[in-house]
Amino acid sequence: MTIKSLQTNDALCTGCHICQLACAMCQFRETNPKKGALRITGKFPSPGRFHIDVCNQCGDCAAACPTEAIYKDNGVYKVNEEKCDYCLLCVDACPYGVIFTHPSMNVIFKCDYCGLCVHYCPTGAIFE
Amino acid sequence: MNGYGGSVLRVNLSTGKIKKEPLDPRMAKDYFGGRGFASYVLYKEVPAGIDPLGEENKLLLISGPLTGMFAPGAGKATFASKSPATGSYGDSNVGGMIGAEMKYAGYDLIIFEGKAPKPTYLFIDDDKVELRSAEPHWGKGAITCEKALKEELGEDFQIATIGQAGERLIPIACIHHDWGRQAGRTGVGAVMGSKNLKAIAVHGTKSVPVADLKSYRKAYNKMFKFLRESPARKVWVDYGTPGVVEWANEIGAFPTRNFSSGFLKGWEKVSGPTMRKEIVITDKCCFACPTACGKYSHVKTKSREFYVEGPEYETIAMIGSDNGLDDIRDIAYANYLCDEMGLDTISAGNIAAFAIECFNKGIITEKDTGGVSLKFGDSESVFHLIELMGKQEKIGELLSHGVKYASEKLGQGSEKFACHVKGLEISGYEFHRAPAMALAYMTADIGAHHNRAWAITYDIEVGRDKIEGKAERVILLQHIRPLFDIMGACRLQWVEVGLPLDTYPPLFNAITGFDLSWEDMLKTAERVWNLTRCFWVREVPDFGRSWDKPPARFIEEPVTDGPTKGAKMSPKDVEQLLDDYYRLRGWNSNGIPTEDKLKELGLEWVVDDLKKRGRL
Numbered sequence: 001m002t003i004k005s006l007q008t009n010d011a012l013c014t015g016c017h018i019c020q021l022a023c024a025m026c027q028f029r030e031t032n033p034k035k036g037a038l039r040i041t042g043k044f045p046s047p048g049r050f051h052i053d054v055c056n057q058c059g060d061c062a063a064a065c066p067t068e069a070i071y072k073d074n075g076v077y078k079v080n081e082e083k084c085d086y087c088l089l090c091v092d093a094c095p096y097g098v099i100f101t102h103p104s105m106n107v108i109f110k111c112d113y114c115g116l117c118v119h120y121c122p123t124g125a126i127f128e
Numbered sequence: 129m130n131g132y133g134g135s136v137l138r139v140n141l142s143t144g145k146i147k148k149e150p151l152d153p154r155m156a157k158d159y160f161g162g163r164g165f166a167s168y169v170l171y172k173e174v175p176a177g178i179d180p181l182g183e184e185n186k187l188l189l190i191s192g193p194l195t196g197m198f199a200p201g202a203g204k205a206t207f208a209s210k211s212p213a214t215g216s217y218g219d220s221n222v223g224g225m226i227g228a229e230m231k232y233a234g235y236d237l238i239i240f241e242g243k244a245p246k247p248t249y250l251f252i253d254d255d256k257v258e259l260r261s262a263e264p265h266w267g268k269g270a271i272t273c274e275k276a277l278k279e280e281l282g283e284d285f286q287i288a289t290i291g292q293a294g295e296r297l298i299p300i301a302c303i304h305h306d307w308g309r310q311a312g313r314t315g316v317g318a319v320m321g322s323k324n325l326k327a328i329a330v331h332g333t334k335s336v337p338v339a340d341l342k343s344y345r346k347a348y349n350k351m352f353k354f355l356r357e358s359p360a361r362k363v364w365v366d367y368g369t370p371g372v373v374e375w376a377n378e379i380g381a382f383p384t385r386n387f388s389s390g391f392l393k394g395w396e397k398v399s400g401p402t403m404r405k406e407i408v409i410t411d412k413c414c415f416a417c418p419t420a421c422g423k424y425s426h427v428k429t430k431s432r433e434f435y436v437e438g439p440e441y442e443t444i445a446m447i448g449s450d451n452g453l454d455d456i457r458d459i460a461y462a463n464y465l466c467d468e469m470g471l472d473t474i475s476a477g478n479i480a481a482f483a484i485e486c487f488n489k490g491i492i493t494e495k496d497t498g499g500v501s502l503k504f505g506d507s508e509s510v511f512h513l514i515e516l517m518g519k520q521e522k523i524g525e526l527l528s529h530g531v532k533y534a535s536e537k538l539g540q541g542s543e544k545f546a547c548h549v550k551g552l553e554i555s556g557y558e559f560h561r562a563p564a565m566a567l568a569y570m571t572a573d574i575g576a577h578h579n580r581a582w583a584i585t586y587d588i589e590v591g592r593d594k595i596e597g598k599a600e601r602v603i604l605l606q607h608i609r610p611l612f613d614i615m616g617a618c619r620l621q622w623v624e625v626g627l628p629l630d631t632y633p634p635l636f637n638a639i640t641g642f643d644l645s646w647e648d649m650l651k652t653a654e655r656v657w658n659l660t661r662c663f664w665v666r667e668v669p670d671f672g673r674s675w676d677k678p679p680a681r682f683i684e685e686p687v688t689d690g691p692t693k694g695a696k697m698s699p700k701d702v703e704q705l706l707d708d709y710y711r712l713r714g715w716n717s718n719g720i721p722t723e724d725k726l727k728e729l730g731l732e733w734v735v736d737d738l739k740k741r742g743r744l
């Protein structure tokens with residue numbers, strides 16, 4: 001499955017983190033929301049809602065990458081792990097903070113529009 | 129270890145020593161996790177007869193094999209200790225995120241021992257584990273403390289805290305988590321306070337291994353697909369547990385004015401749809417749950433503005449209806465007061481109603497309340513009582529110990545309307561005419577709590593006055609429902625949304641690599657049930673049948689109004705229920721598990737222990 005776009009509606013998000021579970025399963029075949037390429041943030045006690053950050057394939061990360069490890073494929077920015085130097089310039093460049101790192105890895109990871117989060121989100125807070 | 133974080137964290141607060149031990153695979157095999165571990169570790173490690181608020185008691189925080197996994201409602205954790213509310217086995221379940229988070233940090237079980245010399249909190253970031261000073265947070269409310277720690281450590285940390293009630297060792301103090309989820313019952317918050325432990329902060333990043341990835345994905349996909357397509361899910365997401373208010377009134381099960389009635393005039397004003405319309409701003413759920421039953425609310429009136437998670441059905445029933453309150457904003461405010469101070473809303477509501485009845489009968493007076501006259505249906509009375517209890521001022525000091533203790537001190541017939549079993553206040557189902565529900569409360573292993581066997585639906589289904597068959601159903605439910613607490617998953621997906629039980633063993637086995645049928649899994653639940661019963665036998669010298677009786681109110685005083693008007697339990701039915709129950713459980717007629725039963729469940733070591741103590 002691939003999607004054309006990724007939209008969000010914070011008001012519908014319940015903070016279940018199922019999207020992250022699905023994403024990590026898709027990307028790594030692991031049970032670990034910390035390896036999901038999107039972020040859910042609780043804003044509590046006030047204003048009392050969740051916020052979703054997802055990748056919109058703007059390409060700012062690719063522009064910042066000095067080694068061309070992030071490349072465009074069919075409208076989607078993907079990571080060539082061989083080329084990633086882990087300099088983290090892309091992390092700083094991403095306007096939504098959705099270039100991710102994980103203690104178990106020495107390359108970055110990001111969303112590739114697989115669409116699994118859309119499929120699993122129980123509320124429609126993430127949609128195409 | 130597949131399905132587990134793999135480690136036990138032993139935190140000695142007296143010495144400051146922290147030890148990481150491998151999880152015992154035998155314990156995992158026999159008890160799975162959650163309250164299974166709670167029953168085993170408390171029996172093995174907490175010496176008999178100790179003071180629940182003394183250094184020798186232990187506080188456990190436990191996840192389960194399903195917690196944190198790709199499984200519906202996989203967000204449940206258990207806090208457990210010897211209970212200061214009842215003096216025996218105590219545990220309390222909490223949703224939210226902390227169970228999943230501790231597992232990602234690699235821990236299935238955290239054991240707190242001893243007592244910190246100064247206010248302390250436990251900091252966990254994967255393998256980095258430290259005791260840190262909580263002095264700046266001591267004296268603060270539970271939500272305030274969570275907020276401060278999140279600001280300091282980062283949003284990714286999952287926090288459990290106690291409020292001032294826990295610090296004061298009030299036996300109805302809860303543990304707060306995730307902006308409004310609580311381990312409410314049995315006074316686990318007081319045990320935490322007795323250890324000078326203000327908070328637990330956890331962050332974990334590790335993946336949890338599974339035994340069979342392909343079967344795991346197949347199993348959870350089936351479950352999530354079922355839930356996605358279920359029409360019942362929508363109702364639970366729209367109204368959460370307050371959706372039950374209407375039904376509870378229809379059948380006369382909504383505790384009203386200290387369980388003297390099961391019907392609240394004006395219930396529409398506190399129903400799920402009303403609450404949704406008036407105050408709810410966000411649906412909020414536990415980890416990996418597609419059925420967000422949590423309702424986050426915002427209330428703004430002329431006199432106050434606040435945010436609170438809930439109120440849940442139980443709070444609406446016990447803080448609200450049981451005190452005659454029929455305004456959802458007032459109930460929400462009382463809920464907020466309790467959450468911030470760290471009081472269990474079920475016990476606090478039950479005790480407040482007891483106090484108002486005492487006032488009406490002249491057993492307590494304005495001298496005891498600081499000049500305030502108490503009335504049912506008066507929100508100020510309830511706010512005032514919560515303040516008095518939380519601060520242990522005036523009559524609040526006595527009341528904060530629960531209705532059993534308070535009624536024993538006050539006397540004058542108040543024992544008859546002290547609504548508890550085994551020292552734990554009854555929760556939100558009126559049962560004058562619901563024998564299965566009555567039996568569920570009478571025999572619940574932490575004292576009167578509804579969630580071990582929500583049997584009232586069975587009363588309605590097969591006939592309310594029928595006695596036959598009720599014990600059998602209660603026993604079945606007492607195995608199924610706690611099994612969810614043992615696995616670390618939420619039962620709402622099954623009970624309320626109808627997810628078939630036979631979807632669980634394939635998931636459970638794929639995750640853990642065990643090869644168990646549903647029947648095998650229920651055997652574990654039965655083992656745990658018998659073990660917690662044995663904890664009572666060990667702790668309470670005269671424990672037995674007399675401890676399983678309902679309060680006199682339910683036998684002697686008929687319901688005053690509503691659909692069950694005039695109903696009461698007959699003493700004969702009470703004895704019949706207990707006879708059936710003990711027989712089917714394989715216990716003797718005094719409610720003590722027999723040697724044969726315990727051996728059948730692999731509990732020979734408990735037989736030996738109880739014999740040595742002369743209790744078997």
Ligand code: SF4
Pocket residue numbers: 006019022023024026036037038054110111112113114115116117118
């Ligand atoms: S579209 Fe796929 S890769 Fe992108 S966040 Fe969703 S699940 Fe992850």
Ligand code: SF4
Pocket residue numbers: 012013014015016017018019020040052120121122123124125126
């Ligand atoms: S799956 Fe949907 S509702 Fe759940 S956290 Fe993700 S965006 Fe929010």
Ligand code: SF4
Pocket residue numbers: 201202203223224412413414415417418419420421422618619620621
């Ligand atoms: S149904 Fe409710 S209690 Fe259960 S996991 Fe979902 S939000 Fe939590």
